[in-house]
Amino acid sequence: MDNVFIEAIDLTKKFGDYTAVDHINFKIKPGEIYGFLGPNGAGKTTTIRMLTGTLTPTKGDIFIQGLSMEDNELEIKRRIGVVLDEPKIYEGLRGNEFLDFIIGVYQLEKENVLPKIQELSLAFNVDYLDDYIGDYSHGMRQKLMLVSVLMRQPKVMFLDEPTVGLDARAARILKELLHKYAEEGSTIFLTTHVLEIAEKMCNRIGIIDKGQLIAEGTLEELRNLSHEGHTSLEDLFLELTGNEDVSDIVEALQNERP
Numbered sequence: 001m002d003n004v005f006i007e008a009i010d011l012t013k014k015f016g017d018y019t020a021v022d023h024i025n026f027k028i029k030p031g032e033i034y035g036f037l038g039p040n041g042a043g044k045t046t047t048i049r050m051l052t053g054t055l056t057p058t059k060g061d062i063f064i065q066g067l068s069m070e071d072n073e074l075e076i077k078r079r080i081g082v083v084l085d086e087p088k089i090y091e092g093l094r095g096n097e098f099l100d101f102i103i104g105v106y107q108l109e110k111e112n113v114l115p116k117i118q119e120l121s122l123a124f125n126v127d128y129l130d131d132y133i134g135d136y137s138h139g140m141r142q143k144l145m146l147v148s149v150l151m152r153q154p155k156v157m158f159l160d161e162p163t164v165g166l167d168a169r170a171a172r173i174l175k176e177l178l179h180k181y182a183e184e185g186s187t188i189f190l191t192t193h194v195l196e197i198a199e200k201m202c203n204r205i206g207i208i209d210k211g212q213l214i215a216e217g218t219l220e221e222l223r224n225l226s227h228e229g230h231t232s233l234e235d236l237f238l239e240l241t242g243n244e245d246v247s248d249i250v251e252a253l254q255n256e257r258p
C-alpha cells in the first residue's frame with residue numbers, strides 16, 4: 001500500500017436514482033501526474049470531490065497515502081492540496097491576508113513559507129496581493145489558489161481543470177512546476193477536458209465516460225487500445241467515448257449557416 005498515494009476502490013456516487021460515478025477503481029503512485037479525462041457531465045468533479053473529502057461516496061473506499069478517508073478525513077485534508085475549478089475564496093480579504101489565513105490554518109513556519117510565496121508570485125505574475133480578492137478576475141483567483149496550495153508543497157495534489165482561466169504563460173509555468181514536484185515524489189491528480197493538457201502534462205491518463213472508467217494507461221498504452229489506429233489523443237478520446245461522428249455534426253452546423 002505504501003507505494004500508492006491515491007486509491008479508489010469501487011467508488012460510486014448516486015444522486016437519487018442517477019449514478020454519477022459508477023464503481024471506479026484506480027491506484028496512483030508517487031511521482032505520477034494522473035489526468036482524469038472525460039466529456040461534460042462524465043463524473044470528474046464528483047470523483048474529485050469524493051477524493052478530497054467534500055462529498056461522501058454512496059459506496060466504495062478511498063485511501064490517500066494508505067489512510068482510509070472514512071477514518072482519517074481530517075488528517076487527509078491536512079495533507080492534501082486542492083485547487084477547484086471555481087475557487088471560492090473570501091472576497092473581503094486581500095490576497096496576502098488570505099495567504100496569512102492559510103499559513104495559520106496549516107500552522108506553517110512563516111520563515112519557510114514566505115520565500116516560497118515570493119518565488120511562486122513571481123513565477124505566476126501575482127503582483128496584486130495587496131488588492132481585495134473580490135476585485136480579482138477568475139484567472140487571478142486561480143493563480144492565488146495555486147500559490148496557496150503550492151507554497152505548502154503537499155505530497156498529494158488535486159487540481160480540477162487547473163488551466164482554465166490561466167494565460168498561456170501561467171499554464172506553461174504550472175506544467176513545469178507540476179513536473180518538478182512529480183520528480184520530487186509528489187502525486188498530482190488533475191481533471192481536464194482539454195486533451196492537449198492531458199497529453200502534455202500527464203504521464204498516465206484515465207478516461208471517464210457516463211460515470212465509468214472506460215480506459216486507463218500511458219498515452220502509448222491508450223493508443224494501442226484504438227481499433228481505428230488513432231494516434232492523437234483527441235481522435236482516440238472521441239473513439240472511446242463514442243463521439244467519433246463529430247465531423248458530421250460540424251458539417252451539419254456549417255450547412256445551417258445563413
Ligand SMILES: Nc1ncnc2c1ncn2[C@@H]1O[C@H](COP(=O)(O)OP(=O)(O)OP(=O)(O)O)[C@@H](O)[C@H]1O
Nearest residue numbers: 015018020038039040041042043044045046047193
Ligand atoms: N449535487 C448533484 N445533484 C444531482 N446531480 C448531480 C450533482 N452533482 C453532479 N450531478 C450530476 O452528476 C453528473 C456528473 O457531474 P460532474 O460535475 O461530476 O461532471 P464533470 O465530468 O465534472 O463535468 P464537466 O466537465 O461538465 O465539469 C452530471 O450529470 C451532473 O448533472
